Amino acid sequence: MKKIIAVTFISTSVLFVACGNPTSDASVNDTAAATMAMDTMSTKTYEVSLVNNKKDPTCGMPVTAGISDTAHYEKYVLGFCSKECKDEFLKNPKAAIAAAEVK
Numbered sequence: 001m002k003k004i005i006a007v008t009f010i011s012t013s014v015l016f017v018a019c020g021n022p023t024s025d026a027s028v029n030d031t032a033a034a035t036m037a038m039d040t041m042s043t044k045t046y047e048v049s050l051v052n053n054k055k056d057p058t059c060g061m062p063v064t065a066g067i068s069d070t071a072h073y074e075k076y077v078l079g080f081c082s083k084e085c086k087d088e089f090l091k092n093p094k095a096a097i098a099a100a101e102v103k
């Protein structure tokens with residue numbers, strides 16, 4: 001009887017360890033995500049709610065990832081991840097506006 005309890009205990013421990021690893025990985029990812037969110041917040045100049053586009057029309061990055069620069073185009077305020085993307089957009093806004101997914 002004692003042997004069965006011991007085996008049960010061991011297999012439970014193994015299960016616990018097996019389950020424990022992904023959990024600790026997840027907490028590492030959470031920490032990384034939290035750090036990223038903090039970085040985004042500290043460097044964010046513009047609020048997502050201030051712009052009309054969902055995506056940077058040049059590189060396709062969601063504006064929720066951070067907006068470094070904005071441009072006015074027609075009736076829209078567009079957010080860009082970088083000045084380089086804004087400059088690229090302004091070279092040919094008519095072609096790029098569709099990719100911006102304006103609201």
Ligand SMILES: [Zn+2]
Pocket residue numbers: 056058059060061080081082085
């Ligand atoms: Zn971009």
